[in-house]
Amino acid sequence: MEIRINSQNYMEYIELVAKKIEASKDYVSELDSITGDGDHWANMNMGFQKLLESKQELVAMRLGQMFQKIGMLIMSTVGGSSGVLYGSAYLKAAKTIGDKTEMDIHLLRDVLEAELNAIMERGNAKPGYKTMIDALYPAVIRLKEAIEKGLDGHEALQELKQGAIDGMNSTKDMEAIRGRACYQANKGVGHIDPGAVTMCYQIETLVEYLCKS
């Protein structure tokens, strides 16, 4: 299986994420209510709805430009922690893409790694802090290992996805060091981090989209 993602494909993927997030209102809102301020779903949903509204403009762009624009849109629409974190991620990813018009699996890996680094830098955070990083980091690591091991595209993508899922679940027992959950007496232990959930949704959706097409 070979992977090719151009602006058109990426927009299709964005549409699927928007749907997935729209449908997760109660669960994600509740998670952020328990450990944070309850707005994470509203923030993410607003961001992806904005991307849908800008569809015409986005698909007409080169991939790198598109990522840059997505970053700006998310950053300014969403605000909050997730806005600036995803914003920084997409801006850095845009640089990694440069003027390429398509991503193959290697570029995808580099893009995801760039996003990870941008988030860790902006958030002054590491894996284990009970944040969205805990879904992205293991996903990226397992994708890299899979590619190094020479696994085929489909298998490598499954590794990416499973890394995100396992990482998301691992936040349940973590004590929060960043994000609003760290204000809780028990540091949010016992609850999955909402940012890790929506991060995981995005990665899952990407993998499912790529495997279907």
Place this chain on the structure above:
Amino acid sequence: MEIRINSQNYMEYIELVAKKIEASKDYVSELDSITGDGDHWANMNMGFQKLLESKQELVAMRLGQMFQKIGMLIMSTVGGSSGVLYGSAYLKAAKTIGDKTEMDIHLLRDVLEAELNAIMERGNAKPGYKTMIDALYPAVIRLKEAIEKGLDGHEALQELKQGAIDGMNSTKDMEAIRGRACYQANKGVGHIDPGAVTMCYQIETLVEYLCKS
């Protein structure tokens, strides 16, 4: 049956009223909530509790003095409409009593009539306005008629009581012209006036107390 009310007796009566009012919290509060601001029970209860607190002082007084003091205490403790109305009533009744030490049925009639007049004057109100007057007015009228007809004390008191009860009930169908019920679209029609209820309680209690002793 002959009627003799001195300060001691009047205080015993006040204690019974206090008990009766204390027990009527939910009903009276609700009536004033439906047609007014909901505080009539709290107002009356505060007033009578204050009288209980002042028991020592009150029983030591001559009857007229006692009425004067009750008027001042109710006026300043209760506030609101009922405070100034009962206050005015007791102050005027005190004048009627003068320096007599006991009330017989004729003086009782004059005292109640003085109270009625004081309330109508202060409230700028007449019978039929859906107020406490509508319990007191027919009670006084029927007591007067009974005395004129030469009925005996017990029978005359039953007239007083029945006048108050009928009067109270008659407020149900009246349109309010005074009091907060007049702000309602339907002018409180369909609900008994809370001030008429507590007025009726006082008259009933008086009659029951006098008939028992």
Place this chain on the structure above:
Amino acid sequence: MKKIINNPNNVVTEMLQGIVKANPQLEYFSGVEVIAKRVKEKKVGLVSGGGSGHEPAHAGYVGKGMLDAAVAGNVFASPSPDRVLKGIQEANSGEGVLLIIKNYSGDIMNFDMAKELAEMEDIRVESVVVKDDVAVEDSTHSTGRRGIAGTVFVHKLAGAKATTGASLDEVKRVAEKAITNTRSMGMAMAPCILPGVGKAGFELGENQIEIGMGIHGEPGVQRTTVKTAVELAEILCEKILADYDFTGSEVGLMVNGLGATPLMELYILNNEIEKILMEKNIRVYRTFVGNYMTSLEMAGCSVTLLKLDDELKELLDAPCDTPAMKV
């Protein structure tokens, strides 16, 4: 009942103690529950008051340029005549005293009796009665319209006039002009709980609101479903504008919260109200948005319009310095 209180019977006293602790320029007379300026001025004295539960009314309006004394009754109960008398005595500097009364029979009876008592002490006392609530029909037959948030404008304008050294008659004239020119309309979204009663005085369903509800929870004119800010602004303005012709004039506007409604919502409502007024060729000269005349923890709001002329504009802009209003 969740309230930050101690004994429900002491809420008024403890609140007034808390007010003077926060505002040492004010003095508290316990027992009679009067708040007055510590430093007296030689001028017509202004006294207002009423039941408690409407904070910052009335003690919050005592200070330079507004009231000289405020008299507190128990929650939602008019203060008794002896209390009002003390307020009159504290406000009196020999130039006479104006009572600003809201049109409730309880208030009128108690203030009237206090006036009689003060006159027996040779204090000259005049009074005005505020009746701005268009939810209630104006009537000479019954008590007629209630006084609600518009009262704050009367405090402000009469207070500014008194500060100029004007005579009692002049101050009264201004207060009456303010009353004539003021209309209000309110609505409630959630009830309030009297501390001494412990449960809500009325109930509203999940999606119900009540238009024209009084500031003591007295029933309004219409129960309806939740409305948008646009619709609410229309309903409230319509009632007011149908009652008094503000077209072409300049107005003072107050968007008042009843206690539990966040400022965010009041500003959103203000945005809509001002749009409507603009359309109707009514120019807003000055706007007040906030909790000025409340009803314990009731959720809801009221809108007040005050028609201005040159005299009233100057008085509205005159400086005042009180806990709840500073211009």
Place this chain on the structure above:
Amino acid sequence: MKKIINNPNNVVTEMLQGIVKANPQLEYFSGVEVIAKRVKEKKVGLVSGGGSGHEPAHAGYVGKGMLDAAVAGNVFASPSPDRVLKGIQEANSGEGVLLIIKNYSGDIMNFDMAKELAEMEDIRVESVVVKDDVAVEDSTHSTGRRGIAGTVFVHKLAGAKATTGASLDEVKRVAEKAITNTRSMGMAMAPCILPGVGKAGFELGENQIEIGMGIHGEPGVQRTTVKTAVELAEILCEKILADYDFTGSEVGLMVNGLGATPLMELYILNNEIEKILMEKNIRVYRTFVGNYMTSLEMAGCSVTLLKLDDELKELLDAPCDTPAMKV
């Protein structure tokens, strides 16, 4: 959900429009949701901001003697870097700009990024981070303490300093001194509802309250039963006084309502707080009671103490004229 709003997505924009309509001395920059003074002064610029839903914070503190610009995020969401950048640009008169940030990672990330963008435009920007909430443990390991109502004191003191014409470094020094000297503690009695979510973020039982709840409904340190005002005052003061030694000093005191708590209750609480402070030999120099840093329609309160010295007393007393605070 009963709120006076139109579309939940537009609450911030419509609210800010409503604010400038009521306060024509302020200017609104739509899209970037910035409120700034219309007439600029040549001085160090002060910018604050954060998620909306804390009204009157932050736009209510823009004006003479306090902020030059306030930047609004969506409800409870930090404003994005482009918005903060606009705030910085509007506040800048060439003397540099101080950002007053509350310690939430969202705010810090967005303001930091904006600072980087402003520096690329050659605007000198410094920032301070308010962390006054003693409900949260102070920590260098994690994000540490939240910034809550004490932020208003930082606006006031730094604002007064900037108005004297002091340099950016001097204004920053005062802001940092204010932060060092400030401690707050809050509690909630009923939750708030995010307009975009439509239901309460947490639930409290009939008789439950939560001590140490954050101003976004972040969980507190202890759930307990309803307390009297005396007990609440003790609990809140104890936490504050255990964290910082105010004994023997003069303090600024703020008794802050979270949105739905009536002024009556705040004054009753103030009465108790001042008694406790008196006992502990802490002298209250100036008190602020009201809704200064809210949390939509949350019911509850917070108490803030600010240790004063001669410099801070003078700055606290300096005149200011903003919609939400006038001294």
